[in-house]
Amino acid sequence: MELIPLSPAQHQALAVLQRQLRQWNSHCNLTRLVDGDDYWVAQVQDSLWPLSRMNPPFRGPLRGVDVGTGGGIPGLVLAIALPESRWVLVDSVQRKCAAVQAMASGLGLQARVEVVCERAESLGRDAQYRGRFDVAVARGVAPAPVAAEYLAPLLGSGGLALLYRGRWSTADHRALQQAARQLGCRIRASEHCLLPANRGQRHVLILEAEMPCPAPYPRAVGVPARRPLATASSSSPPTPDMALRGTRRHNPSVALCCNYPGGFGPYSFAWS
Numbered sequence: 001m002e003l004i005p006l007s008p009a010q011h012q013a014l015a016v017l018q019r020q021l022r023q024w025n026s027h028c029n030l031t032r033l034v035d036g037d038d039y040w041v042a043q044v045q046d047s048l049w050p051l052s053r054m055n056p057p058f059r060g061p062l063r064g065v066d067v068g069t070g071g072g073i074p075g076l077v078l079a080i081a082l083p084e085s086r087w088v089l090v091d092s093v094q095r096k097c098a099a100v101q102a103m104a105s106g107l108g109l110q111a112r113v114e115v116v117c118e119r120a121e122s123l124g125r126d127a128q129y130r131g132r133f134d135v136a137v138a139r140g141v142a143p144a145p146v147a148a149e150y151l152a153p154l155l156g157s158g159g160l161a162l163l164y165r166g167r168w169s170t171a172d173h174r175a176l177q178q179a180a181r182q183l184g185c186r187i188r189a190s191e192h193c194l195l196p197a198n199r200g201q202r203h204v205l206i207l208e209a210e211m212p213c214p215a216p217y218p219r220a221v222g223v224p225a226r227r228p229l230a231t232a233s234s235s236s237p238p239t240p241d242m243a244l245r246g247t248r249r250h251n252p253s254v255a256l257c258c259n260y261p262g263g264f265g266p267y268s269f270a271w272s
């Protein structure tokens with residue numbers, strides 16, 4: 001059993017986030033998981049359990065990005081849990097971005113959280129964001145090889161991408177390995193946990209950027225999902241529309257890609 005302590009103030013902030021999610025749900029459908037264990041386990045704990053597996057632990061002023069943040073999960077939860085971190089929360093749907101922006105402001109996180117309404121494929125080609133992050137996370141956004149193509153270009157050198165999944169098979173692992181290689185990453189670790197309250201098993205795949213992501217990635221909007229790297233023909237070179245110009249040297253970083261939440265006591269989270 002692993003415990004990650006949260007201060008009373010952090011716990012209070014998570015309770016405020018729960019209220020905000022309920023309120024915003026009445027305007028726009030953000031998530032069904034806002035009550036009881038649905039929120040505290042399937043959202044909060046699922047967002048946080050991978051932190052207990054990081055070695056060295058995430059500390060200090062790291063810069064993170066949550067791609068496909070939806071209703072702000074896991075990005076807002078991570079911003080609360082890691083009080084010195086700064087986050088960019090990205091989604092392509094304007095109404096979700098507006099809700100997440102309002103929730104971040106309501107939590108007093110506006111100085112540390114920026115919300116960007118953009119496709120991941122475009123963000124990864126924008127010099128303002130490419131290669132700039134220490135941590136990149138994505139939960140429930142796309143199959144792992146697709147999510148890896150969204151996250152890897154955002155990582156600085158040595159950065160980590162954490163892909164949080166539900167079930168995970170040997171075939172999934174092989175496909176991700178193939179995609180990671182093309183993106184200049186390696187799979188550093190695969191971790192799993194059993195969430196309480198019958199929420200089932202979760203996995204997190206940790207990718208490490210070994211070199212700047214090759215210029216052709218991410219490919220044009222829609223291409224990563226239509227032709228996932230692990231299944232696309234690796235013998236054919238990228239077409240000109242996929243080519244990326246002006247990539248930058250990466251700074252040391254970490255990226256997380258999340259998929260699901262876990263149980264906890266008053267101010268701590270417990271993992272099996």
Ligand SMILES: C[S@@+](CC[C@H](N)C(=O)[O-])C[C@H]1O[C@@H](n2cnc3c(N)ncnc32)[C@H](O)[C@@H]1O
Nearest residue numbers: 068069070073091092093118119120139140141
């Ligand atoms: C199933 S929701 C998951 C939301 C949240 N991460 C969670 O775990 O609750 C997937 C989100 O990813 C966003 N998304 C999917 N593909 C995207 C892309 N290529 N760029 C930006 N956002 C994307 C969708 O708009 C949606 O809000």
